[in-house]
Amino acid sequence: MDFTIKCGNPEKQRSACLVVGLFESRRLSAAAKTIDSASKKYLTNILKRGDIDGKIGQSLLLHNIPGIASSRVLLVGCGKEKGLSASHYRKIVTNSINKLKTTGATEAVSYLSELNVKSRDEYWKIRQFVEISHSALYQFNQLKSKNKKSKNKLRKLVLMVPERKDFATGEQAIKDGTAIAKGVSLARDLANLPANICTPSYLADQAKKLGRTQKSIKVTVLDEAAMKKLGMGSLLSVSQGSHQPAKLISMEYKGGKKGEKPVVLVGKGVTFDTGGISIKPSAAMDEMKYDMCGAASVFGTITAISEMGLPINVVGVVPTVENMPGGEATRPGDIYTSMSGQTIEVLNTDAEGRLILCDALTYSERFDPTAVIDIATLTGACVVALGKHASGLLSNHDPLAKEILDAGESTGDRAWQLPLWDEYQSQIDSPFADMANIGGREAGTITAACFLSRFTKKFHWAHIDIAGTAWLTGKKKGATGRPVPMLVQYLIDRCN
Ligand code: BES
Ligand code: MN
Ligand code: ZN
Numbered sequence: 147m148d149f150t151i152k153c154g155n156p157e158k159q160r161s162a163c164l165v166v167g168l169f170e171s172r173r174l175s176a177a178a179k180t181i182d183s184a185s186k187k188y189l190t191n192i193l194k195r196g197d198i199d200g201k202i203g204q205s206l207l208l209h210n211i212p213g214i215a216s217s218r219v220l221l222v223g224c225g226k227e228k229g230l231s232a233s234h235y236r237k238i239v240t241n242s243i244n245k246l247k248t249t250g251a252t253e254a255v256s257y258l259s260e261l262n263v264k265s266r267d268e269y270w271k272i273r274q275f276v277e278i279s280h281s282a283l284y285q286f287n288q289l290k291s292k293n294k295k296s297k298n299k300l301r302k303l304v305l306m307v308p309e310r311k312d313f314a315t316g317e318q319a320i321k322d323g324t325a326i327a328k329g330v331s332l333a334r335d336l337a338n339l340p341a342n343i344c345t346p347s348y349l350a351d352q353a354k355k356l357g358r359t360q361k362s363i364k365v366t367v368l369d370e371a372a373m374k375k376l377g378m379g380s381l382l383s384v385s386q387g388s389h390q391p392a393k394l395i396s397m398e399y400k401g402g403k404k405g406e407k408p409v410v411l412v413g414k415g416v417t418f419d420t421g422g423i424s425i426k427p428s429a430a431m432d433e434m435k436y437d438m439c440g441a442a443s444v445f446g447t448i449t450a451i452s453e454m455g456l457p458i459n460v461v462g463v464v465p466t467v468e469n470m471p472g473g474e475a476t477r478p479g480d481i482y483t484s485m486s487g488q489t490i491e492v493l494n495t496d497a498e499g500r501l502i503l504c505d506a507l508t509y510s511e512r513f514d515p516t517a518v519i520d521i522a523t524l525t526g527a528c529v530v531a532l533g534k535h536a537s538g539l540l541s542n543h544d545p546l547a548k549e550i551l552d553a554g555e556s557t558g559d560r561a562w563q564l565p566l567w568d569e570y571q572s573q574i575d576s577p578f579a580d581m582a583n584i585g586g587r588e589a590g591t592i593t594a595a596c597f598l599s600r601f602t603k604k605f606h607w608a609h610i611d612i613a614g615t616a617w618l619t620g621k622k623k624g625a626t627g628r629p630v631p632m633l634v635q636y637l638i639d640r641c642n
Contacts, residue, residue, distance in 0.1 A: 147283060148302045149276055149324070151316035152255070153309055156214075157184035161304065162251035163207075163218040165242050167261055168193075169227040170200040177257035177306075178221065185213045189221070201225060202237055205245045216255065220245060224261060232274075235263045236558050239275050243282040246300055253302035260308065268312055269319045270556070272305055276323025277330070277631065279303060284331055286338045286624065322454060326634050329450030330627030333442040337617065337625030341418035341435040346385075346466035349415055349441060350393040353464070356445070360452045362401055368394040373505075380484040381505040384498045385467035387422055387475025394506065397448050397462040398513075401455060407516035408459035409637065411448075412506050414499045414522035415441030415466030422469050422495030423477060430619070437499070439616035439625060440521035441466055446630040451637055458641050461513045465506040469498045481579045485509065486601055491579035499524045500583060500594055504601040517546055517606045519636075520598065521629065522613075527590030529614040536562040537629055538611035540595035546606050553635035559628050561610060564592055571596050 156164055156177045167175035172193045174182055182189040188211050198206040204223035211219055222242045225234055239258060246254055259271045283298050307316045336344060336352065350367045357365030370391050373382055378394075385392035395415075398408070416437035420426060426434065444462040451460060476482075476495050483489050485508040490501065499522050510518050528538040537554070539561040541547035547563055554560040573585035573593045581600065585593025595609045615628045 147280060147300070149320045150302070150304050151272070151307055151313050151320065152304050153307050153312070156181050156257060159216055159255045161216040161253060161255040163220055163246060163249060163254040164214070164216045165220045165222060165246070165254055165256040165258060167224040167238070167258060168198060168200040168221045169224050172198070172200055173227060175224065175257070176260055181211065181214060181219060185211045188212060198223065202234060203241060205241060207245070207249060218249065218251060220254075222258070230261055230263050232263055232266055233558060235261060235266070235271065236274060236278060239278045240282055243279050247283070247298065250299065252299050253304070254300065255304040255306060257306050259305055268307060269315050272307075272316050272319035273323040274558075275305055276320055277327050280327035280331060281627070284334060286335065325450045325453035326631055328453055329446035329634060330630045332449050333439070333446030333627040333630050334625040336442040336445055337436055337439045339435075341468065344435070344438065345390045345417050346393040346415065346468060347390065349417070349438070349464065349466050350395055352445065353395045353397055356397065356449065362399055362452050363448065364398040364400070366396045376509065377483065377485045378505040378509070379482040380490055381465055381467065381502045383476050383480070383482045383492065384422075384469055384501050387472035388468040388470040390417070390468040392465070392467040394509065395462070395464040395466065397444070399448050399452055399460045399462070401451065401457050402459040406459050408461045408513055409640065410461045410463060410510045410513050410515040410518045411444045411633065412463045412465070412503060412510060412518060412520040413440035413442070413444035414438065414503055414520070414524065415464045416499060416502070417466060417468050419469045419496070419498065420471060422498060423471050423475050424494045424496040425471055426496060433617065433619065436617045436625060437523050438466065439523050439612055442625070443521050443612070443616070443628070443630050443633065446627060447633040447637070450630065450634045456637060456641055458637055460637060461510075461515070463506050463510055465502040467502055469495070484601070488581065488600060489579040491576040491582045493582050494584045497583045497594070500597045503598055507598065507601040507607070511604055515605050517608070518602060519550070519608045519610065519633070521610045521633070523616055524611045525591045525594050525613055528611040531564070531591060532562055532614055534614045534618065536560050537615045538591050539563045539608060540566045540592065541608035542566065542599055542602060543606040543608070546608050549639060550608055550610070550632065550636055553639055554629070554632040557631040557635045559632040561629070561632065564595070566592065566595055566599060
């Protein structure tokens with residue numbers, strides 16, 4: 147998709163489709179008013195027929211309006227004009243792109259950035275437009291034998307700004323939005339790939355490829371022998387039932403000053419989670435190919451920030467395994483020693499995410515981090531608590547949590563904080579080891595974070611549970627690319 151910034155009157159734009167807003171009840175936006183006057187009240191007359199009121203979700207496609215140089219005009223419902231919220235703006239843009247997709251238009255000119263969005267500026271409106279368009283046009287066709295190539299007709303979008311002096315802002319917003327969209331779409335691609343293709347070795351190869359193409363990224367991959375030397379007994383216990391060897395990937399992005407402490411992002415990379423000997427029920431088990439969405443979000447974030455050339459040091463750490471049952475798999479009750487020296491009684495082999503993350507978190511100490519954020523499809527309990535709208539957030543440092551929450555708020559990729567109180571810690575006591583890997587039925591998301599908190603005492607740390615947000619089920623099944631937008635925004639904000 148190609149984006150450009152322009153300014154000028156709507157009636158003069160020679161395009162396949164103009165996109166303009168219509169508020170409730172049948173109130174024309176500024177661009178729509180101009181079109182109305184230039185067409186001798188064509189819009190006013192049409193609106194009298196009552197085909198559209200202006201509610202969000204509505205749209206009306208008009209052809210060959212007299213006096214208008216473009217062949218189509220898409221009127222898009224924008225709801226109430228006063229106090230238009232960020233989430234409404236996002237909906238309006240999504241609806242416009244989805245409607246444009248159904249037309250024959252290969253390019254369009256949008257006046258939607260003229261809408262006044264509560265507490266958001268020109269940069270935000272344009273960047274969101276770019277990110278949302280890419281997202282709405284995303285397709286995963288690479289494994290179909292026919293129609294492998296994209297079927298999208300829409301190729302070019304012109305985003306109108308009020309004046310020439312807005313060009314620089316607009317162009318920056320397009321650049322940043324495109325970089326973030328690239329990261330999101332990489333995360334979605336990796337996640338949507340099935341587990342017979344996207345194995346731990348495949349992810350390691352993708353990282354090496356990234357390291358070869360991007361000069362600012364240094365990639366290292368540890369194999370099982372190297373991990374054994376480091377004492378990663380917990381991580382290795384998860385992969386021992388699988389024929390796929392575990393890998394520990396590090397991607398060091400060096401955009402900041404030499405010696406500046408990095409932010410470390412740790413992504414859960416379980417390429418398939420059968421549950422192991424504590425095997426999962428078969429219904430919807432295919433979705434456990436998405437158990438590497440944390441890893442995918444780290445790949446996506448590193449890609450986006452390196453595209454943007456963000457002046458910051460960031461390390462992506464991806465522990466990646468396949469969780470399978472088998473003759474050599476962990477039995478419930480087995481005890482392992484983690485890299486930290488702490489011992490773990492594995493009461494449920496399906497609580498494997500924390501077992502790989504704990505060693506990756508200990509490993510992260512070597513980068514002398516300013517903050518560590520792990521991202522994981524960690525608990526079904528998080529889906530029950532927050533559904534698909536918010537990721538779960540837990541942290542040992544409130545200012546860090548606040549920065550992440552704010553980044554989520556500004557990108558629409560939101561998180562909600564849960565408590566990490568000491569009172570919950572006793573739920574993972576074990577009579578035989580330093581801790582158990584499960585904490586009972588109550589507060590499953592919190593006890594999972596309690597487990598991780600025992601490996602993150604040496605740094606500021608936040609944990610993002612994306613079990614509910616990383617992919618959609620049902621008709622729109624597929625990876626979302628979340629929380630790449632939130633993570634990139636957090637890193638952008640750190641640079642300012
Ligand atoms: N990957 C799953 C969590 C999950 C389940 C994410 C369903 C999204 C949808 C994780 O490894 C897991 O199995 N967690 C268990 C933990 C339990 C055994 C303490 C869970 O949530 O049931
Ligand atoms: Mn599991
Ligand atoms: Zn899992």
